[in-house]
Amino acid sequence: GQSLAKKEERIDGQIKKRGHKVVAPFERLSNNRSTVTLSVPDQSPMERFSKHHLNVTQLCEQSWCEIKVVYGFLKPHMKRREMRRTAVTTGASIHLARELEANPDAMTVVVHTREDREALKLINLIQMVPALEAGQLVREFPVLGVLDGVFFLGVVDELYCSKSGDLVLSELKTRSHNSLPHPAQAKGHSLQVGVYKLLFDSMVHGSMKRDQLLHFLKLRPHQAFGSELQRYAQKLGLLAVTFGELVDHLLVVLHFSNLQPIDKLCLEYRHQSSGVLIGNREVEFEETQLRAELRDYLAFWRGEREPHGVDIEDIEEAWKCRMCPYEESCEWRRNRLQEVMIDGSKKAK
Ligand code: SF4
Structure with missing residues (x-):
């Protein structure tokens, strides 16, 4: 099949500068504990942390502990250190090896703007649609769309057709x-995986809208691709030279595709260092329940409720704090410990 663009090498100086402006104030805050506040009145976490959209993996982090998510923004250097420590890179190398297995001709394309970077994802998506329609296995399939008013981005590890003809999503x-x-x-x-299915299904049902995509990702429709990306797109036979044209093309591809919603959700667990299979799990898809959970998670991002931390009195939960890099400085944990001590001393009297 066609080779997929694998990796971006650099983005232009402007993006780096913008990223720096966002990060720097939080790093300064983190050096001064007295200025760290877990929630700010009249400012939702989306506004406070300059989020226009969410990645699906951010919801997973949130399901672990919302206070940890907040600290991740306030103390990004500690988050980076934790990611290095937990050997995310080892897992990433297994992912990369698999992707290269599916796309041995994967090539590197240099991108210069945010539009280039997002366009590369869309180009990969456009290429994978016919492969998936033909029943081939595809890896690193981008999913995107609006759920409950919030724009999400994600990348599905694997999609394939089972022997019984089911479309299977495997993570x-x-x-x-x-x-x-x-x-x-x-x-x-x-x-x-449940949210990936919601996004994928809404894409194949034609729910994706051009304006939403441009609006939430804050991208310029008339921005022409960088020269290398233009060459890459031409090589694949794509006529689009601007981000807006590419979005139009994607919408046509999705509209005329015969892709069906996902039938089965699977999780595959492998040992990080050896790569040996630990086990597979099939995930039940309960749409009503999932959408209700999603609404509650998004209520935090919209600032409709306070962030929730770990219930330190619940033995099934309390251990999370022991492996958390923010344990020492966590105000939520400190406050809960004080409450537990006060309750304990009242009961003792
Ligand atoms: Fe959450 Fe516990 Fe970490 Fe605090 S110490 S951020 S409550 S996991």
């Missing part, structure tokens, strides 16, 4: 322990 999870995950971790994984 690979790597684990440092050679065992299946604790229910608290599995909860986030089930949420992730």
Whole structure:
């Protein structure tokens, strides 16, 4: 099949500068504990952390602990350190090896703007649609769309047709322990694949809108691709030279595709260092329940409720704090511990 563009090498200086402007104030805040506040009145987390859209993986992190998500923004250097420590890169190399297995001709395309970067995802998506229609396995399939008023982006690990003709979504999870995950971790994984299905199904049902995509991603429709991306698009036979034209093309491809909604959701757990299979799990898709959960998660991002941390009195939950990089400074945890101590001393009297 056609080779998929694998990787971007650099984005232009303007983007780096913008990223720096966003991050720097939070880093300064994190050096001064007295200025760290978990929620700000009249400012939702979406506004406070300059979020125009969410990644599906952010919901999974949120299902673990919302206070940890907030600290991740306030103390980004600690989050980066944790990601390095938990060997995300090892898991990433297994993902990359699999992707290269499916696309041995994957090539590197240099991108210069945000439009280029998002266009590359859409080009990959456009290429994968016919492969999926033909019943081939595809990897790293981008999904995007609006759920409950919030724009989401995600990348599905694997989509394939089973022998019985079901369209299966499979998500690979790597684990440092050679065992299946604790229910608290599995909860986030089930949420992730459920939301991927909502996004994928709405894409094949034609719910994606051009204006939404441009509006939420804050992209310029008339921005021409960088020279390398233009060459890449031409090589694939795509006539689009601007982001807006590419979006139009994608919408036509989706409209005329015969893709069906996803039938089955699976999680595949592998040992991080050896790559050995630990086990597979099938995830039940309960749409009503999932949408209700999603509404509650989004209520946090919209600032309609306070963030919730770990219930330190629940033995099934409390252990999360022991492996959290913010444990020492976590105000939620400190306040809950004080409350528990006060309750305990009242009962003792
Ligand atoms: Fe959440 Fe516990 Fe970490 Fe605080 S210490 S951020 S409550 S996991």
